[in-house]
Amino acid sequence: MKRKQSKSSNNANTELLALVGTLRKVGQRLEKLTAGQVETVADSDGRTLLLSGTQEQLKQSQNAKQAAILNALPAHIALLDAKGIIISVNEVWRRFDTANVLQGNPAYDVGRNYLEACDDACAGGSSIAAQVAEGIRSVLSRLKRSFATEYQCDTPTENRWCLLTVTPLAENRPTGAVLMHLNITEQKQVALELPEANERMTILDRAKAEFLDVISHEFRTPLCGLFTVGDLIIEGIASPEENVELKGMFQRSRRRILSILDDALLLTRIDVTRDQFGSAPVSLSTALSCAIERTTEFADSRHVTFVMPSANQDIVVGDKDLLVLAFHALLDTAVKFSKEGETVRVAHEVAADSLRVTIETHGWTISPSAMPKFFDIFSVGEILTPGGDLGLGPPVAYRILSLFGASVSVANRNSCGIRLTISLRKAAPSGAGTGLLNWENTRVAGKAQMLQPGCRGSGA
Amino acid sequence: MRATIFKFRLYIAGDTHNSMLAIANLSALCEARLPKRHKIEVVDVLREPKRALAEGIFLTPTLVKLAPSPVQKIVGTLQELGRVLEVVGLRDPIV
Numbered sequence: 334m335k336r337k338q339s340k341s342s343n344n345a346n347t348e349l350l351a352l353v354g355t356l357r358k359v360g361q362r363l364e365k366l367t368a369g370q371v372e373t374v375a376d377s378d379g380r381t382l383l384l385s386g387t388q389e390q391l392k393q394s395q396n397a398k399q400a401a402i403l404n405a406l407p408a409h410i411a412l413l414d415a416k417g418i419i420i421s422v423n424e425v426w427r428r429f430d431t432a433n434v435l436q437g438n439p440a441y442d443v444g445r446n447y448l449e450a451c452d453d454a455c456a457g458g459s460s461i462a463a464q465v466a467e468g469i470r471s472v473l474s475r476l477k478r479s480f481a482t483e484y485q486c487d488t489p490t491e492n493r494w495c496l497l498t499v500t501p502l503a504e505n506r507p508t509g510a511v512l513m514h515l516n517i518t519e520q521k522q523v524a525l526e527l528p529e530a531n532e533r534m535t536i537l538d539r540a541k542a543e544f545l546d547v548i549s550h551e552f553r554t555p556l557c558g559l560f561t562v563g564d565l566i567i568e569g570i571a572s573p574e575e576n577v578e579l580k581g582m583f584q585r586s587r588r589r590i591l592s593i594l595d596d597a598l599l600l601t602r603i604d605v606t607r608d609q610f611g612s613a614p615v616s617l618s619t620a621l622s623c624a625i626e627r628t629t630e631f632a633d634s635r636h637v638t639f640v641m642p643s644a645n646q647d648i649v650v651g652d653k654d655l656l657v658l659a660f661h662a663l664l665d666t667a668v669k670f671s672k673e674g675e676t677v678r679v680a681h682e683v684a685a686d687s688l689r690v691t692i693e694t695h696g697w698t699i700s701p702s703a704m705p706k707f708f709d710i711f712s713v714g715e716i717l718t719p720g721g722d723l724g725l726g727p728p729v730a731y732r733i734l735s736l737f738g739a740s741v742s743v744a745n746r747n748s749c750g751i752r753l754t755i756s757l758r759k760a761a762p763s764g765a766g767t768g769l770l771n772w773e774n775t776r777v778a779g780k781a782q783m784l785q786p787g788c789r790g791s792g793a
Numbered sequence: 794m795r796a797t798i799f800k801f802r803l804y805i806a807g808d809t810h811n812s813m814l815a816i817a818n819l820s821a822l823c824e825a826r827l828p829k830r831h832k833i834e835v836v837d838v839l840r841e842p843k844r845a846l847a848e849g850i851f852l853t854p855t856l857v858k859l860a861p862s863p864v865q866k867i868v869g870t871l872q873e874l875g876r877v878l879e880v881v882g883l884r885d886p887i888v
Contacts, residue, residue, distance in 0.1 A: 367852065367868065367869065368810055368869070369811075370854075370869035370870045370872075371811070371852045371869065372810075372812060372853050372854070373806040373839075373853040374851055375842065375850070376851075379843060379845060379846025380842070381838050381845070382841050387806065387811075390809050390810055391807055391809055394807075394809070460868065522823045
C-alpha cells in the first residue's frame with residue numbers, strides 16, 4: 334500500500350517538473366518570437382497571462398510606487414505582521430531609527446517585534462507604551478478597526494508632540510497593521526496658543542471699539558458747531574456781526590475735525606507701522622518755533638502768552654514734522670490748563686546725552702484720578718479741563734516721542750498749573766544747524782513775531 | 794476638404810515598460826506626422842480583458858489603426874518607425 338502511494342507521488346512530481354519545464358520553454362519561445370517587446374498573451378478565452386519578465390517588472394513597479402508614496406509622507410510609518418514584528422518601514426522611520434541608534438537607543442528596524450519593545454518600555458515604567466501596546470493588539474486581533482493616541486515626546490531642547498495611529502493592513506484578514514507616528518508639535522502649539530490669541534484679539538477688538546467711541550465723542554463738539562452755523566445760515570437770521578462770529582466758529586470746528594482725523598490716523602500709523610518711521614538730526618529751536626507758531630492762534634484766543642528759552646544750537650534725534658506735531662500737541666494742552674492772561678513758560682536744559690524741555694503753566698491742575706491716564710488714548714473723555722477737552726493731543730505726543738527714544742511726563746505744580754517734561758536724545762550737530770532762531774529770553778505773543786524759517790504752514 | 798482623422802486603439806498591460814514605450818512612441822509619431830489629426834484610445838487588458846478578446850488581441854502591446862480603413866494591427870513597442878508608418882499607411886509624407 335505504502336509502495337503504491339510512493340509510486341503515485343513520484344509520478345505526480347515527474348509530471349509537475351515536466352509541466353514547469355514546458356512552461357519555461359513556452360515563455361522563452363514567446364519572448365523570442367516577439368523580440369522581447371510583448372508583455373502579455375491571451376488564450377482563446379481571453380484569459381491574459383503575464384510573461385515572466387513582465388511579472389517581475391510589474392512587481393518592481395508596484396513596490397517602487399508604494400515605497401515612493403510611503404517615503405513622501407512626513408510621518409514615521411512601519412508595517413507590522415500579525416505578531417507585531419516590523420516587516421517594512423519608510424525612509425523617515427529608517428532615518429529616525431538610525432539617528433536613535435547613533436544616540437545609543439535600541440533599533441526598531443525590520444525584524445524587531447514592536448509589541449515586545451512596547452512591553453519592555455512598559456516594564457520600565459512608560460505608561461504610554463502600555464497604552465500603545467494595548468492599542469496595537471486590539472487592532473491586530475480585529476477588536477478595534479483603528480487606534481489613535483497623542484503623546485508627548487520631549488527632547489532635551491524642545492517640547493514635542495506626536496500622533497500615533499494604528500490601522501489594519503487588510504480589512505478582512507488579520508495580516509498585520511500599519512503603525513504611523515506623526516509629529517504634531519506645530520498644531521499642538523497652535524492649539525495651546527489659540528486661547529491666548531483669542532484673548533488678545535478680544536482685547537484689541539475692545540480697544541478698537543473704545544477708540545471709535547472716543548473718536549466719535551471728539552467729533553461731536555466741532556460737528557455741533559458746524560451744524561449750528563449751518564442752521565443759522567439756512568434760516569438767514571444772522572446779522573453781519575453774528576456772521577463774523579459764525580465764520581470764526583465754522584473755521585474752528587473745521588480745524589478741530591481735521592486735527593482729530595490727522596491725530597487718529599497718525600496714532601494708527603504709529604501702532605501699525607512703527608518700524609517704518611525714520612529719524613534724523615533735527616534743530617530743537619526750529620521744531621519748537623514751528624510748534625509755537627501753530628499754537629499761537631489758539632493761545633491768542635485764550636489771551637495766553639509763551640515765554641521762550643534763549644536761542645540754542647541743540648540738535649536732537651527725530652523727524653522734524655513729527656516733533657513739531659508733538660510739541661504743538663503739548664503746547665496746546667498747556668494752553669488748555671492756563672487761565673486767561675497767564676503765561677506758559679518753555680525752557681530747556683542740557684544733560685550729558687539728552688536734552689530736557691519743560692513746559693510750565695500757572696492755571697489749573699490735573700485731578701489725581703486722571704493723572705495716571707493722562708497719555709492714554711482712551712482717557713481723553715475723562716480728562717476734561719476748564720480750558721477744553723484735551724482731545725488726542727497727549728497720546729499723540731507721547732507716541733511720537735517714543736518713536737525716537739524720547740519721552741514725556743506730566744506733574745502738577747504745587748496746586749498751581751502743570752509741568753510737562755520732555756526728554757529728547759541728543760544728536761551729533763553736523764549738518765543740522767540750519768534754521769536756528771535768534772531768540773531772546775523774551776515774552777512772545779501775537780502771530781507777527783512767530784514766522785520762522787523752516788516752518789510749514791499750520792495745518793491744525 | 795476636411796483632413797483625414799487617424800483613429801488608433803492601443804492595447805497595453807498596466808504600466809509595464811514596453812507598454813509605456815509603445816504609448817510614448819505612438820504619441821511622438823502622431824504629434825510629428827498627424828498633428829491635430831489623430832485620436833488615440835488606450836485599453837489596459839489587465840483592466841478590460843474582454844475588449845481585447847472581442848477584437849482578437851492576444852498580445853500586448855498591440856496597436857490597431859481603426860481609421861482610415863483598412864484596419865491594421867501591429868504588435869510591439871512601435872520602435873521601428875519605418876514599419877509602423879508602413880502599417881498605418883503613412884509612408885507617403887503628403888498623407
